Amino acid sequence: DGGITQSPKYLFRKEGQNVTLSCEQNLNHDAMYWYRQDPGQGLRLIYYSQIVNDFQKGDIAEGYSVSREKKESFPLTVTSAQKNPTAFYLCASSKVVSGQETQYFGPGTRLLVL
């Protein structure tokens, strides 16, 4: 089955530690995205990538980094510079059909600070 997978489902970070969240898709989508969701709020865009080896900052990129070395993979690193990392992180990918883009989301990773 095609889809978007995110791992782990839960992740714990210690103070000063970098952690990496995985996002993989086998949908052959060109574009991929990372969002952050805080309790009771909507999604905010962290980074996005429209093609391999290229990515752009979203609205809240500070304290995060990404890479896009393969079409299928778009890992997100939460660095120690992110002072409030506790949140639910959602990865998405998109396809364009007849000029219209639709984003599809993974199941999410919940990051907690110890």
Place this chain on the structure above:
Amino acid sequence: GNSVTQMEGPVTLSEEAFLTINCTYTATGYPSLFWYVQYPGEGLQLLLKATKADDKGSNKGFEATYRKETTSFHLEKGSVQVSDSAVYFCAPRTSGGYNKLIFGAGTRLAVHP
């Protein structure tokens, strides 16, 4: 700027009641419009979409019509079920340049038997 406004939740309904969740937006260009649903502890699932004025998106008994004159995309369902309990997000996608989804806080729906 680009923004979306949804009715505040929680919306609490009895099973088989009629549902309306209001959504209005401001966005540059001529946006496509999406409704996503999020069940507890899960990611977002695409519920329905509309790409031009007067289009009606529909799925699983839910409907929404793209109203350009009122910049609205209200979600409706004729008879809700307990399994519809979730958070619903209206998300316009801006056009021109990078196409970005705009999310509000969502509307929580609770359906009880």
